Amino acid sequence: MSEHPFLGGPRDWWRQAVVYQMYPRSFADANADGIGDLRGIIAKVDYLASLSIDAVWLSPFYPSELADGGYDVADYRDVDPRIGTLAEFDELVEKLHARQIRLFVDIVPNHSSDQHVWFQEALKSPPGSRERARYIFRDGRGANGELPPSDLSSHFGPEGWTRTPDGQWYMHLFTKEQPDFDWSNREVHDEFLKTLKFWSDRGVDGFRIDVAHALVKQLEPLPTRSSYSLDVMKDDGTDSLFDRDEVHEIYKEWRQLFNQYDPPRVAVAEAWVHPHRRPAYATTDGLGQAFNFDLLTSAWDAEAFQSVIDANLDFANQTGSSTTWVMSNHDVIRHATRLVIPSDLGGVTFDAENHWYVNHRLDGDLDLEKGLARAKAATLLMLALPGSSYLYQGEELGLPDVTDIPSDQMQDPQWFRGEGKFKSRDGCRVPLPWKATGSSFGFGDGGSHLPQPTWYSKFAVEVQDGNPGSTLELYRAALALRKRLISGESLSWRSSESGTLWFEREGGWSCFTNFTDHQVSLPQGEVLLTTTEISGSKVPANSTVWLRLP
Ligand code: GLC
Ligand code: CA
Numbered sequence: 001m002s003e004h005p006f007l008g009g010p011r012d013w014w015r016q017a018v019v020y021q022m023y024p025r026s027f028a029d030a031n032a033d034g035i036g037d038l039r040g041i042i043a044k045v046d047y048l049a050s051l052s053i054d055a056v057w058l059s060p061f062y063p064s065e066l067a068d069g070g071y072d073v074a075d076y077r078d079v080d081p082r083i084g085t086l087a088e089f090d091e092l093v094e095k096l097h098a099r100q101i102r103l104f105v106d107i108v109p110n111h112s113s114d115q116h117v118w119f120q121e122a123l124k125s126p127p128g129s130r131e132r133a134r135y136i137f138r139d140g141r142g143a144n145g146e147l148p149p150s151d152l153s154s155h156f157g158p159e160g161w162t163r164t165p166d167g168q169w170y171m172h173l174f175t176k177e178q179p180d181f182d183w184s185n186r187e188v189h190d191e192f193l194k195t196l197k198f199w200s201d202r203g204v205d206g207f208r209i210d211v212a213h214a215l216v217k218q219l220e221p222l223p224t225r226s227s228y229s230l231d232v233m234k235d236d237g238t239d240s241l242f243d244r245d246e247v248h249e250i251y252k253e254w255r256q257l258f259n260q261y262d263p264p265r266v267a268v269a270e271a272w273v274h275p276h277r278r279p280a281y282a283t284t285d286g287l288g289q290a291f292n293f294d295l296l297t298s299a300w301d302a303e304a305f306q307s308v309i310d311a312n313l314d315f316a317n318q319t320g321s322s323t324t325w326v327m328s329n330h331d332v333i334r335h336a337t338r339l340v341i342p343s344d345l346g347g348v349t350f351d352a353e354n355h356w357y358v359n360h361r362l363d364g365d366l367d368l369e370k371g372l373a374r375a376k377a378a379t380l381l382m383l384a385l386p387g388s389s390y391l392y393q394g395e396e397l398g399l400p401d402v403t404d405i406p407s408d409q410m411q412d413p414q415w416f417r418g419e420g421k422f423k424s425r426d427g428c429r430v431p432l433p434w435k436a437t438g439s440s441f442g443f444g445d446g447g448s449h450l451p452q453p454t455w456y457s458k459f460a461v462e463v464q465d466g467n468p469g470s471t472l473e474l475y476r477a478a479l480a481l482r483k484r485l486i487s488g489e490s491l492s493w494r495s496s497e498s499g500t501l502w503f504e505r506e507g508g509w510s511c512f513t514n515f516t517d518h519q520v521s522l523p524q525g526e527v528l529l530t531t532t533e534i535s536g537s538k539v540p541a542n543s544t545v546w547l548r549l550p
Pocket of ligand 2: 029030031032033034035036037082
């Protein structure tokens with residue numbers, strides 16, 4: 001692979017990288033079965049290159065019964081036949097690398113699918129067997145073991161234990177099709193090291209680690225839990241289910257493997273932990289980087305953004321890692337919609353967002369034009385920050401979330417098991433519109449596995465491509481410019497009027513955001529890029545401008 005232009009040379013390529021997350025089933029469908037596939041992605045490598053991204057992260061593409069959108073993995077070292085083959089995977093790696101695009105894959109180590117060979121063996125084996133010891137099987141309570149071993153709910157509904165035909169129960173923090181591994185078992189460690197080596201040997205550059213904070217659990221006494229809100233999670237490394245100090249021993253072992261490669265393989269933790277506990281996942285002897293999801297729960301407000309930025313740059317300094325930024329992913333309401341959910345109806349916290357979704361998603365009264373303006377302004381701000389940015393497929397088109405999918409066409413277990421309390425995540429997983437017309441807007445010739453709304457046509461790649469005012473061209477311009485502008489990792493704030501933020505980066509450029517609904521004065525400097533057209537010396541409402549300083 002040739003030299004990478006980012007600071008520090010190739011070993012540090014990830015520090016300020018832009019990573020584009022792909023939900024493979026919804027990106028592009030080459031064989032017209034309604035499901036996105038590797039061939040579809042391969043056909044779009046030019047498109048990816050046109051975005052000047054540094055890496056692609058593929059959400060799970062492994063064999064799966066899709067109880068949780070692929071996060072129920074039946075075989076960690078293969079490709080789902082509906083998505084492609086290992087040979088196609090190798091071809092994708094090669095084609096991406098040829099365009100200087102690196103590849104992350106998703107590793108789901110907390111739980112497998114119930115279709116995984118290990119779980120199937122466990123079901124066939126007796127209580128106390130070696131096969132059962134890879135998962136968390138226990139006898140039930142009550143006279144005949146008819147009550148679950150402990151009072152444990154799951155993320156997706158009331159039961160965290162499910163009974164097997166022979167009477168024992170197994171633990172699952174997510175759906176019952178996602179049994180949790182027992183990470184006190186050495187065999188589980190070895191199995192995942194084998195998987196990480198398998199993909200690293202195939203040229204994978206990085207790993208996104210799913211629920212990285214849950215692997216190690218205290219099982220005596222058995223854990224109990226009725227809510228998965230962060231408020232009830234202990235913040236000192238002794239919680240029975242999450243973020244236990246011992247989890248880092250696992251990642252140290254992984255790091256030793258990663259460092260056997262040149263450049264070393266990288267990893268980013270999905271760890272929903274108390275913010276001050278996040279740096280531990282990002283140490284150089286651990287995973288190296290951790291997601292910072294704070295912007296997903298920040299109001300569209302200058303002070304809120306500033307405190308999130310300061311806190312996370314500080315965390316990054318504590319570990320020597322770089323910070324990460326995320327505005328959208330496959331689990332949240334797309335930011336072009338989220339940023340105009342009124343805070344009295346929802347918005348900001350996940351609880352409030354769920355509330356809005358459950359009660360107001362069909363009202364159809366959000367100001368989506370403002371949502372798009374805010375989304376573009378937020379993205380341009382994010383892309384000006386030190387650290388790496390994770391983009392989610394379709395945000396470069398300015399797609400709003402599809403919030404009105406009829407319930408009988410939804411797929412997300414969070415919706416079906418959530419007892420009417422949780423949003424469906426399907427709205428951000430609807431297949432992308434590539435063309436303005438056609439049965440699935442160019443996603444493929446065979447329809448789309450989630451329904452696309454008619455308004456998708458106006459967001460199609462074809463419509464935006466080459467159109468200077470489009471969101472797609474704004475992303476392209478911003479990402480290309482970012483590559484040229486970014487050097488060091490420091491940021492210094494400049495004072496600006498209330499409701500705005502202005503910061504400077506090394507090399508004499510700066511980023512100014514107007515969070516308000518009215519225009520404000522444009523700071524001095526040459527305008528390099530702007531999310532809304534500027535006339536005269538005013539920055540329109542809900543806009544970001546990149547400026548070269550005088
Ligand atoms: C992570 C994934 C989410 C999945 C869950 C269980 O949070 O992002 O999509 O449902 O883990 O694997
Ligand atoms: Ca397909």
